[in-house]
Amino acid sequence: MSDTPLINLQELQLAARNHALPLEALRWDVTPIGLHYLLTHFDIPEVDASSWRLEIGGLVEAPLSLSLDDLRARSAVEAVVTMECAGNGRVHLEPHVVSQPWLLEAVGTARWRGVSVAELLDEAGVRDGATDVLLTGLDRGVEGDEEQAYERSLPVETLMEGHALLAYEMNGVALPPQHGFPLRLVVPGWYGMTSVKWLARLTLRDEPFDGYQMSHSYRVRQEEHEAGDPITRIAPRSLLVPPGIPEFLTRSRVVEPGPCELVGRAWSGAAEIVEVDVSVDGGATWAGAELGPAALGRWAWRSWFFEWDAQPGEYELCCRARDAAGNEQPLRPSWNLGGYVNNAVQRVAVTVSA
Amino acid sequence: MSDTPLINLQELQLAARNHALPLEALRWDVTPIGLHYLLTHFDIPEVDASSWRLEIGGLVEAPLSLSLDDLRARSAVEAVVTMECAGNGRVHLEPHVVSQPWLLEAVGTARWRGVSVAELLDEAGVRDGATDVLLTGLDRGVEGDEEQAYERSLPVETLMEGHALLAYEMNGVALPPQHGFPLRLVVPGWYGMTSVKWLARLTLRDEPFDGYQMSHSYRVRQEEHEAGDPITRIAPRSLLVPPGIPEFLTRSRVVEPGPCELVGRAWSGAAEIVEVDVSVDGGATWAGAELGPAALGRWAWRSWFFEWDAQPGEYELCCRARDAAGNEQPLRPSWNLGGYVNNAVQRVAVTVSA
Numbered sequence: 074m075s076d077t078p079l080i081n082l083q084e085l086q087l088a089a090r091n092h093a094l095p096l097e098a099l100r101w102d103v104t105p106i107g108l109h110y111l112l113t114h115f116d117i118p119e120v121d122a123s124s125w126r127l128e129i130g131g132l133v134e135a136p137l138s139l140s141l142d143d144l145r146a147r148s149a150v151e152a153v154v155t156m157e158c159a160g161n162g163r164v165h166l167e168p169h170v171v172s173q174p175w176l177l178e179a180v181g182t183a184r185w186r187g188v189s190v191a192e193l194l195d196e197a198g199v200r201d202g203a204t205d206v207l208l209t210g211l212d213r214g215v216e217g218d219e220e221q222a223y224e225r226s227l228p229v230e231t232l233m234e235g236h237a238l239l240a241y242e243m244n245g246v247a248l249p250p251q252h253g254f255p256l257r258l259v260v261p262g263w264y265g266m267t268s269v270k271w272l273a274r275l276t277l278r279d280e281p282f283d284g285y286q287m288s289h290s291y292r293v294r295q296e297e298h299e300a301g302d303p304i305t306r307i308a309p310r311s312l313l314v315p316p317g318i319p320e321f322l323t324r325s326r327v328v329e330p331g332p333c334e335l336v337g338r339a340w341s342g343a344a345e346i347v348e349v350d351v352s353v354d355g356g357a358t359w360a361g362a363e364l365g366p367a368a369l370g371r372w373a374w375r376s377w378f379f380e381w382d383a384q385p386g387e388y389e390l391c392c393r394a395r396d397a398a399g400n401e402q403p404l405r406p407s408w409n410l411g412g413y414v415n416n417a418v419q420r421v422a423v424t425v426s427a
Numbered sequence: 428m429s430d431t432p433l434i435n436l437q438e439l440q441l442a443a444r445n446h447a448l449p450l451e452a453l454r455w456d457v458t459p460i461g462l463h464y465l466l467t468h469f470d471i472p473e474v475d476a477s478s479w480r481l482e483i484g485g486l487v488e489a490p491l492s493l494s495l496d497d498l499r500a501r502s503a504v505e506a507v508v509t510m511e512c513a514g515n516g517r518v519h520l521e522p523h524v525v526s527q528p529w530l531l532e533a534v535g536t537a538r539w540r541g542v543s544v545a546e547l548l549d550e551a552g553v554r555d556g557a558t559d560v561l562l563t564g565l566d567r568g569v570e571g572d573e574e575q576a577y578e579r580s581l582p583v584e585t586l587m588e589g590h591a592l593l594a595y596e597m598n599g600v601a602l603p604p605q606h607g608f609p610l611r612l613v614v615p616g617w618y619g620m621t622s623v624k625w626l627a628r629l630t631l632r633d634e635p636f637d638g639y640q641m642s643h644s645y646r647v648r649q650e651e652h653e654a655g656d657p658i659t660r661i662a663p664r665s666l667l668v669p670p671g672i673p674e675f676l677t678r679s680r681v682v683e684p685g686p687c688e689l690v691g692r693a694w695s696g697a698a699e700i701v702e703v704d705v706s707v708d709g710g711a712t713w714a715g716a717e718l719g720p721a722a723l724g725r726w727a728w729r730s731w732f733f734e735w736d737a738q739p740g741e742y743e744l745c746c747r748a749r750d751a752a753g754n755e756q757p758l759r760p761s762w763n764l765g766g767y768v769n770n771a772v773q774r775v776a777v778t779v780s781a
Binding site: 076077078079080081082083084085086087088089090092093095097098100101105106107108109111113114115119164171172175176178213214215216246249250251252315319320321322324327 | 432532676
């Protein structure tokens with residue numbers, strides 16, 4: 074690893090505010106609060122839950138204005154969901170992309186509880202011609218020279234499929250401020266930018282929203298003038314818990330010789346994970362890992378295990394996931410302007426001591 | 428702010444794992460879990476609470492081996508404590524110091540609940556000649572080429588003063604893994620390196636421990652060969668919530684013209700805060716802020732308020748705390764080899780719009 078400075082102070086400010094999952098926390102099925110990744114575009118807003126309302130309007134039969142108690146009084150749904158930032162892996166791209174400098178740890182899994190978006194939309198009555206739902210958060214700031222609330226739209230049909238929820242609880246407690254208190258959207262299988270936090274409004278429309286977070290951010294493109302492709306579902310990725318013990322500064326790993334169980338997680342938004350392969354020689358040779366039970370449901374990461382007979386020497390551990398739709402992690406990153414969706418395989422250097 | 432790269436990949440790895448407090452979270456008296464700062468020297472260990480024991484031994488009359496239930500059965504103490512990393516402010520030092528690259532946000536306040544260390548030591552019976560207590564954590568790694576558990580010692584008298592506690596709860600819930608589950612030390616008023624997490628053992632000794640985290644880390648020195656001065660209590664600091672709204676990448680702030688209440692927090696480990704001054708012109712002129720009530724107790728930060736009549740233009744907001752012992756924040760940093768205890772005043776650039 075190079076000692077050359079790569080990150081400027083602006084990027085460091087983002088890296089400090091926005092929290093990554095320490096990789097050893099992959100051990101937990103459900104990520105403890107405080108270890109789940111966190112990206113806040115602007116500031117975490119302070120919301121008075123007693124006066125807060127969720128407004129549902131636009132192309133609906135009966136606009137709704139709901140308090141937190143109103144939402145809690147409705148039938149609840151729960152889902153364990155793995156969420157990942159679309160910018161995860163950005164720092165591994167060359168040339169360097171200046172933005173939130175994620176390495177590989179912008180991920181986490183939570184047990185969300187709330188109300189079904191489909192049920193609420195049914196209650197409001199989606200009018201003919203309504204094709205999209207604009208989701209508006211209470212967080213405000215400036216991006217691309219535009220003052221804006223954080224807001225994005227989704228097709229009505231994506232929200233009506235029945236998996237998306239408006240969550241007021243995370244891991245059995247009230248939604249923490251940083252995860253969207255009092256209410257956030259959770260769209261299983263989609264990158265995190267979709268799951269709008271600190272929700273204020275759902276507005277039914279007859280076309281997609283074209284604001285900054287839709288038309289500029291979160292698109293895969295090679296050049297500024299291109300429209301590019303919108304980012305939607307999470308590409309497959311696997312990560313392993315670095316084995317052994319770390320050196321404080323370099324995070325280099327030392328492993329005792331002998332049997333060593335490598336453990337990790339794999340996930341994909343497009344289809345379920347069907348295979349994880351492991352390499353201990355930097356990708357020259359691969360062997361299949363054992364998948365754990367799919368006990369957390371379709372939208373959560375899958376555990377995997379690999380028995381490694383660790384003999385003294387230097388190794389580069391890699392893991393690679395494949396989903397049922399045939400999507401597989403690439404060995405090397407492919408660059409794009411915003412530094413999105415880099416799901417190239419993880420590489421962990423370890424020394425097995427003599 | 429310069430766009431020149433300053434941080435290398437090793438430092439970024441640390442910045443990603445170790446979490447800072449987003450400054451808007453200064454608004455809460457008690458920091459929500461997940462927003463409190465976090466520094467993990469090695470890895471967060473996985474601890475089986477059912478087999479875990481706290482061992483108290485060495486120069487004691489009656490060694491103790493206590494389960495978590497044993498500790499919970501004892502009389503409980505509670506304290507609201509502001510904790511700060513000794514390396515907070517490191518990135519603002521020149522020449523650059525390579526380590527965890529903290530800006531100014533390595534701080535947080537929690538309500539800790541547990542047992543009094545003094546009571547436990549009384550129960551074990553401190554033998555004549557015992558001067559120090561070695562506190563050993565379950566986290567292991569390599570630092571300065573030495574494999575080690577994270578461990579540090581404290582004078583017996585510091586622990587017998589009655590304020591230090593062994594905490595099994597944080598903000599009313601079981602200690603989260605990343606904050607030291609199942610048990611951690613909390614020493615109010617001292618920098619965070621003292622409050623050893625994932626405690627395994629307290630060992631009474633007849634001299635201070637001289638391991639790596641005592642003799643090398645956490646000392647203020649100018650050169651490698653010096654012994655330097657050990658770091659102990661928290662130097663005074665104040666921080667303000669950046670007003671207005673941020674730009675995503677640069678974090679530059681835009682404020683509406685008119686009355687603007689600046690709010691912040693101030694704390695000191697040596698003595699209570701008696702004064703906070705605010706400058707809107709980069710430190711050229713200062714005016715006193717109003718201190719909030721000391722309702723959280725001696726060991727927590729104090730809120731403060733300052734009414735600013737924001738007129739269109741460019742400003743540099745600063746705040747400076749002074750404690751009852753006469754300690755005051757300096758206007759400029761003073762450098763040391765490890766990059767510790769830089770409590771120079773915060774500077775926040777804001778634009779008041781026309």
